[in-house]
Amino acid sequence: MSAPAELTPVSADVDAVVALYPRAQVIAQAWQELGDGVAPFSNGSGRPLARTMKLILDPLVIRPVQNPGLAGGTLTAEAADELRDRIRAARVELAAASAWFLELKAARRRLRITEGNPQEKYFQRCYELARNAGAPSHDADAVAREVVSEIAQASGDSLLAQVRQLxxxxxxxxxxxxELADAWASxxxxGTHPVARDAIARALDACTGDGPDADFAALIEADAGTAAASALDGDGAARALGxxxxxxxxxxxxxGTASKRDLPLPFDRSIFERLFAALSGGAAPELAVDARGLVxxxxxxxxxxxxxxxxxxxxxxxxxxEASRALEAAEVVDAxxxxxxxxxLAARWRREAYVRRALRLPIEFSGVPxxxxxxxxxxxxxxxxxxxxxxxxxxxxxxxIAADDLWDLLDGVLRSVVMDQRQRLKVAMGRGAVGAIGSEAA
Known part of the structure; x- marks a missing residue:
């Protein structure tokens, strides 16, 4: 039997034909090397989803506009190698973005948001989170909720959009x-009667589980919160509280406009900014309220x-x-x-190593931004x-708010402050802006 004929005979007189590689195949092979870490961005056959290509790989990783040699349907061997290298180099960020997508989908379910396709809405934001913050960490729930809320409020048919239109x-x-002028004029x-500090102290002892719940109810019955507000109209009192x-x-x-990055202090916010800050994740479904009623x-x-x-x-x-006096550097709570x-609250606050360093050392030696x-x-x-x-x-x-909720509320606010500061410190350390802060003895 004669030998089969070669499909592409090699001739010394003819330049070798340049080998070309299908772009889709190169991407699929490089993608499969990334493994299970990018499964949320993959289809059933392990290839990148169409939206992964459209929203992440092409615009954010491959960037064919800046790299036209990687844009064609077929690639030279050199271009194919460059394309593979770009995808491999993005392995960590793509895996982190995939993990963020799972966090955002979970937050979307908790907020009961059903509008829109989550891939279209979240893929690019997930990659942005991965680039800026790395993989999800201890505060991922809070970050995911904030991101999902921000995206949801931008929807044209959200309650906030109706408020803005109104x-x-x-x-x-x-x-x-x-109506606003009349409300403030009236x-x-x-009342000017002072709130007994003894009653406040009993409620603060009780809220941690060390006393009866009746103390909180007694303060409510006595309109203690309203009475204490009389001091806020004094010169600088509300400003001193931040x-x-x-x-x-x-x-x-x-x-009529608001930005999460630039919200004023609580008493300086417009009516819309107050609603924006509280409801940017969408109104709870059990609230049968329209935009007019909300305003x-x-x-x-x-x-x-x-x-x-x-x-x-x-x-x-x-x-x-009263309880937050314990957070101040100087002791201001009498025995x-x-x-x-x-x-x-004081124990939670001062057990943080970065807090102790910030309070004890000059800024340039503390290692804290x-x-x-x-x-x-x-x-x-x-x-x-x-x-x-x-x-x-x-x-x-x-x-x-019930008496049983009070300590969780007071303590939870401080946890939120600490988590935010830890995250900012972590980002600064990741950028090499500060040195590592090890744990210290209290």
Whole structure:
């Protein structure tokens, strides 16, 4: 039997034909080398999903516009090697982005968001998270919830979009402006009778499980939160608590725009900014409220004591103001009123190594970024801002505060402060901006 003829005979007189490789095949082979870490971005055969190609690989990894030699349907051997190298080099970021996609999908389920395709909405944001923060860590739930909420509020048919449209309606805004002015003109004058510190101390002891629940209820019954708000209209009192930049709270505007990166202090926010901060993840499904009702309720709430609508929220603010004294560097709690809540908050705060270094050492020797040092040294005001935001959000979602919830609320706000500062410190260390901070003896 004669030997089969060669399909491409080699001739010394003819230049060798340049070998070409199908681009899709090169990508598929390089992708399969990445393994199970990119499974959320892969189809059943282990190849990248069509949306993975469209939203991540082409625009963010391969970048064919800047690298036209990698854009064709077939590639030279040199271009194929470069393409493989680009995908392999992105292994860590692609795996981290895949993990973030799972976190964002879980947050989407918890927030009961069903609109839109999660791949279209989240793929590129996941890769951005992977580039900026690495793989998900201990605060992944909070980060994922914030990202999903931000994306959801941008939806054209979200409740916030309806609120924005209402506040831009030329026929509606004059009426709402008049309602806002009337509400503030008729603000109830808080009582001037002082709140007994002994009663506050008993409630702070009780909330940690060391006493009866009746103390919190007694403060609510006595309108202690409303009474304490009388001090906020004094020169600089609300500013000292970190709730406004003004000497006293001012009449807010209606507003119509907001940015999570640049929200004013709580008492300086417009009506829209207050709603944006609390509901950017979408209104809870059990709240049968429309945009008009939401705005009108917020107008009335803004004119109440502490700019909160419920007395239990105001009492919680009063308790937070007292308990957060334990976070200040100087001892400001007298022994007679030192409570279990003071001791527990102080212990949680001061067991953080970065906190002790920031408080003890000059900035240049602490190993802590200057912005974090500033927040550590001003933690009480940051704590009270977060407490107000959390209470305001609970009111919008009709989540009443019971005595059993109080310690989880006060302690949870401090945990949130610490987690945020840890993350900022971690990012700075990853960039080589600061040295490592080891654990220390207390």
């Amino acid at each position: 506040l831009r309606d030329g026929d509606e805004t004059p009426r709402l402006v008049a 603000r109830p004058t808080p 709730l406004t930049r003004n000497p006293a709270p001012l009449l807010p505007s209606l507003g 009108e309720e917020e107008i009335l709430r803004s004119a109440r004591a502490w700019e909160l609508g419920e007395e239990e929220s105001r009492v919680a603010m009063v308790l937070g103001v 007679q009123h030192l409570t279990a809540a003071h001791r527990r 200057a912005s974090v040092v500033a927040d550590v040294r001003d933690v009480r005001r940051g704590y009270l801002r977060r407490l107000w935001v959390r209470l305001h959000g609970r009111e919008l979602r009709d989540q009443a």
